[in-house]
Structures are given as C-alpha cells and as structure tokens.
Amino acid sequence: MAKRDFTTSRRERARTIAATLLLAALSLPAVADDRAAALSSSLPPALAEAQARFAEAWAEAPLAIARGLFVEGEVTGFGQYTPRPDATFAQDDTLIVYVQPVGYGYLESATGHAIRLTADFEVANASGQILAAQERFATLESDARDRQREFHATLRFRFDGLRPGAYTLTTRLSDTATGESASLDLPFTVTADPAPAE
Numbered sequence: 001m002a003k004r005d006f007t008t009s010r011r012e013r014a015r016t017i018a019a020t021l022l023l024a025a026l027s028l029p030a031v032a033d034d035r036a037a038a039l040s041s042s043l044p045p046a047l048a049e050a051q052a053r054f055a056e057a058w059a060e061a062p063l064a065i066a067r068g069l070f071v072e073g074e075v076t077g078f079g080q081y082t083p084r085p086d087a088t089f090a091q092d093d094t095l096i097v098y099v100q101p102v103g104y105g106y107l108e109s110a111t112g113h114a115i116r117l118t119a120d121f122e123v124a125n126a127s128g129q130i131l132a133a134q135e136r137f138a139t140l141e142s143d144a145r146d147r148q149r150e151f152h153a154t155l156r157f158r159f160d161g162l163r164p165g166a167y168t169l170t171t172r173l174s175d176t177a178t179g180e181s182a183s184l185d186l187p188f189t190v191t192a193d194p195a196p197a198e
Helices: 035-039 045-060
Strands: 003-012 015-028 064-077 080-083 088-090 095-102 113-125 130-144 150-160 165-175 181-191
Touching (some): 064 181, 095 165, 095 181, 130 165
Antiparallel strands (some): 003 015, 015 150, 064 080, 064 095, 095 150, 113 165, 165 181
C-alpha cells in the first residue's frame, strides 16, 4: 500500500489555506473477468452466466462512485472501514474519505490489466467560493492478471486556515482508460478549536 503527500494552498481574505493529502489505494482480486473467461470457468453454469452478464453490464456502465463517505480510523481493505458518525471537524482534524469507484476501464500492462484513475479536489465555502483546489493531485492504480472489480481508495485531507463554518469537499475521479469522470460532493462543518485550559 503506497502513500503520497500532496500540498496545495489558496488565499481567503489574505489567509492561506494549506491542504495536505495522503493517499492510500488498495484493491482485491476481481470476482469476474470478461464474458469468455466467466463462461469457460469451472463455476456452476448459472453462476458463470451471472458473472458474464455482470462483466457485460460493467463494460457498458459509465464511471461512477458507488460509495463515498467520511470515515474514521484505518481502512484495512475493500469495504473494511468505520463510517464517521457526523461530518463535523475541528480546525486541526484530518478528513478521511473512503471511495469505491465502479465502471472504470482497463489498460494493458505487463501484468495483464491495469486500473488508472486520477483524482482532483476542490473545497468551497457555503457561498460556493473555491478556497483550495488541485487537479490530478493523485493517481489511483492497480495491476493484476484479472480485471479487478473491487477497488477502493482512501484519501486524507488536512486543511489549515479554514474558519469555522460550512464547506463542501468535491473529489473528482477521471479514468485514463475511458476518458470518463465522476464526482463526489461531501458537505462538512468546521468548528472552532476548544480554548486551551487555564
């Protein structure tokens, strides 16, 4: 599991907002390959046919984000996360976002089949003003012999300088294989840091 650090900043009323993002992407083996592979497997005929139809539906579907939410703690695998009970954060909190894209395409690689997605982000205040943004700040990738259908990414955001108030974090994924993109909007609230104890 690879991690990368990314930093960007914008000014809001002469204050700098810095965002540090750490990315972790992990995928698990697919349960289905293309139609030919499914039908030529040793699975029971009904299951093989169901997997073949699923592969066909996947190929026809646009890129989408099946699941995207704020989580807490460590994400240990596909679907293995703890949802955050609310979207309220202190000014020094780290925002952790879990995403499950679907409908992505595949590129040929030395291993077999490659997933290549890029990610952009924006943070906007309640009036829609963009306070921080960066295109292609991360690449989500995986290579395997089979076409993987279970793939997720964990993104960590830390914004320094956001005042207490309501905001929206928009993450956009773009698929290198198909040229398609999909966006996820997550509203959140920043509260004032507690006053230091005397």
